[in-house]
Amino acid sequence: MRYNINGRLIYDATDGTLILPGNDEADSQLSITASALLWFFLRHPEIVSRDEVLKKVWDDNGLTSSNSNLNQYLSMLRKTFRHYEIDNIIVTVSRGLLQLNPEITIHPLDAPAPPEPQVEPPPCEEPDAESPATRQSPKPTRHARGTCWYIAGVCLLTIALLLVLFSFFGSSESRPITLTQMTHSQCELLASDEMLRSVAGTAYGKNFDAVRQRLKLECKPGERFVFFYGDRLETNGLGRVFLAHCAMHEDNPFSYCDNYFYYSWKPQ
Template sequence: MRYTINARLIYDATDGTLTLANSDAPGSQLSITASALLCFFLHNTSIVSRDEVLQKVWDDNGLTSSNSNLNQYLSMLRKTFRHYGIDNIIISVSRGHLQLNPDVHIQMPAPAPAPALEIPPQPTPAPEHAITEAIDTPQTHGLCWYLAGTGMLIIALLLVLLSMVSGSTLLPVALTPIHHSQCELLASDVMLHSVSETTYVKNFDAVLQRLNLKCKPGERFIFDYLDRLETNGLGRVFMAHCAMNENNPFSYCNNYFYYSWKP
């Protein structure tokens, strides 16, 4: 999801990059926590308390919150945006409250239009006396059951034919080796189409440090952003830490999800 700030700076919430509107390459990239903090204020433009910010950005995502951490990342955001000519992207309000600077113009992404609903034409109701006759006539009962059974049989046959025609073979996920100085690292081709390899390795190193994991011979990692939901700006991630042997390259794996970091 992209936000246009002051009509000249584009912030991409999926990878935390900041790009000038007239440039093709990002000028800088926010850390995961700094990006989460900025996203919180983009979605909460009114005055908020510091406790609410700490709860939503840190505590709710399993991170250790403190006023010193908040001050550090506020300073980081202000310094980064000052580089682009935007002073005090987040301002301090009296009594320990904060707010996205009201003088900063944020253009939110346009929501996708909802599909139009097609209302089928309503059939003209039959005269009341005709309905009464159909219900009261035994021959009509038999004809109705015959037509209903025939219709169900035709529908079942169509469903079988449709499943045979449209059935497709499930394909395995394609994994590509990524150059890393210490780890054997694999990424899905879908992942590499949505993010640069440099950003991918940088985020992998951050997660590896967060989990306090080390690279060892005979082990490999699979790292993926998956759907990258933007709750508080923190994307949902997946990492598998796998042992290898000659018969199975993924014989045993510890899997880590989101920010709970529990295998």
């Protein structure tokens, strides 16, 4: 589902991308949680409580909800849309109540899918009256009951043996990833030892800046980045790219992170 927001921006709810009108490529992309939050308000433009937002966006998706998380992602959405000259995409009506800004025009670009037809169950037919002799079913013999228990026991034993074999041969020892802090501009850049062994430090920093600047992320004090990519020389690109933009809060070095993953990153 796509939406034209205030005639300045097209939001694609399927992948959280923001596209300028008249362009085919995405100008930026919201994180998964930020996109889910915006998608909720687009479907519920009325005034809603903070508790309902926390339940629908966080709790129902198996995430830990808190007012701090909600405030952080509300601030991120407002900051992102302010970049496109759309102020206060979500407004605070009163204490504990939020609403999609009613002054902003929202136009759905894709027609909603028609509701699936409901199949009515066939009418139940009353069984014909039967004689007591017809309703009585023959009782299973002792030999038949013993055969059923024997088959059930063999099946359970076979399943147990398969589970033991899968757990024995399919288990693999997990290894922790060691991150090394690098000095890069004003922000903190963390890289895995395997990543640093496979590429040169100057090339790693140059590629990090290229991806960060294209995502319009600033390198400021108090912010951390974890960057990884798989080099693919035959396509003259970076291949799979992963960038985590994390913020530090008090004693927590990773208060929250926005993760960006691209299966095949192509440089501009």
